[in-house]
Structures are given as C-alpha cells and as structure tokens.
Amino acid sequence: MRKAMTSRGILFLVLSLILLAALIFAVDMACDETEELAPSEIREYEGEELSSINSFRENSIKGPQEIDVESYTLRITGLVTNSTSYTYDEVLNRHQHYKKVVTLDCVEGWSVTILWEGVLVRDLLAEAGPLANAEVVIFHAFDGYTTSLPIDYIMDNDILMAYKMNDVTLPPERGFPFQLVAESKWGYKWIKWITEIELSDDANYRGYWESRGYSNSADLDKSFFGD
C-alpha cells in the first residue's frame, strides 16, 4: 500500500515537471509565433547553406532592445587619441563594407551559420587612434551588457561589427543597429546593440558573463568555463 502511494507520488512529481516544462515551452512558442521577420533573407551563399535569422534563441540579459536610429550614436572612448562619435549612417557611409559567413556557437549548445555584413572594428579603432598602452577593447551595449576582447585579437583578425545578416538589416531582436561578429569565440562575446567601444589598459576586465564564471578568453576550442 505504502509502496503504491510512493510510486504514485513519484509519478505525480514527474508528470508535474513534464507539464511545467510543456507549459514553459508552449508560452515560449506562443511568444515567438507572432514575430514575423523580414522575408527577404538569403539561405545560401556561394554554395554554403545558411541558417535562418529566426534560428537564434533569445537569451539576452534584458530581452530585445528597441534603439531609435535617429538618436543613436556609437562612441569610441578610452585610451584613444581622438574620442569619436558616429551616427548610424556615418558608420555605414564612411567605412568599407565587408561580408563573410561565420558560425555563432552558443554555450547553450545551439549554433547558427549566417552571412554577416558590416564594417571592421579595426577600421573604427584606427580612426580613433589607439594609445600604445591600450590592451583591451570593451564593448558596451544599450541594455548594460558588456564584454571585452584583447586589442590584438581585434587588430590581427577581420572582426566585423555587423549591420546586416543574410542580406537583411539586423532586426531589433538580433541586435540592431550593430552586433559584433567575434568569430572563433563563444556566443557571449557576440555582443548586440553596441553603443560604445572603449579602449582600456585593464587586462583583468571582466564583462557581464565573464564576471559570472564564464571564460574571459572564450576560445571556441576551449571550455567556456575557467580563465
């Protein structure tokens, strides 16, 4: 009798958890269903199959941000000779555009392969003139999120600050106006809604997730926990 009750209790607990999981999934799906993103995205580029821009999981710290392009400015600050500020159009019109297919790998286990189009962060930094003691590039987002990367990584690689994905302007939920394409780094380095790029000599700087236990180097070929 007691055994039967215990089994029933376990069954009830397990079923309740499954029900809870189904409920959260259903609410999540219902929220996602109403979003209709731009229909003109491309799904293949030079023979390479691309993921959809709807394939991302929304996991930002405060949800999608709506940025008014008219009042938007991108600031380059910190250890530079000329602190500069650009409007959205100035970023796009004054700099060379580049395209490349890069895969974003999230620590949650999913990944997306997207054709990114944007400007090189290196070009923006070159205009501001980094000082010799600048070691780290700290990116700030509209929602308060931050992350950092070594200046050598930015200068030695073609790191894009993307304004388009799969030939479509970034929608707000994907980081409009700009998302960093931090290739060969885990997804939490791919900061969205960039508002400021700060150069610093603080090699120990830790961004939002990095200060919460994730690796600061975030190399894809290493664990995302640790240094």
Place this chain on the structure above:
Amino acid sequence: MVNQRLMKGTIHWLLTVLVIIYLLTGFGITEYRIVEPLTFGLLTKSLAQKIHISLEIPFIILLILHIWLLPLLKYFKSKKLGNK
C-alpha cells in the same frame, strides 16, 4: 533479496532526484531570467550549466542501471540455478 530491493530503491530514488535537478538546471540555463530571481540568485546560469554538464554521465549510468539491473540480476540468477 533485501539487497536487491534496496539497490533497486536506491537507484530509483537517485534517478528521480537527478531527473529533477537535471530539469531545474536545464531551465536555469535557458530560462535564467526567470530561474535566477526565483532561487534568490542561488542558481545562476553558469552554476546551472556546471551542474547540468556534470550530471550527464551519472544520469546515463543510473538510467542504464534502472532499465537493466533487474533483468540482468534475473538472468544471472536463472543461469546460476540452471547450473545447479
């Protein structure tokens, strides 16, 4: 016989607890904006992920034991009796 029952019960309960923790930490990763405040900041995303990852192997082992322990014991018992 008692040992067999005890073993079965232990595996059963361990697996139940593990499944619950597995689910909770799974939510802690994907729904961290809800889970973190609900647990008063105790179950952070990184902690949930560390626990979730470390439970993968124990989960598989317990699941295999849960499914195969009794049939295996029965098989060995019948084989032993057959030999006699």
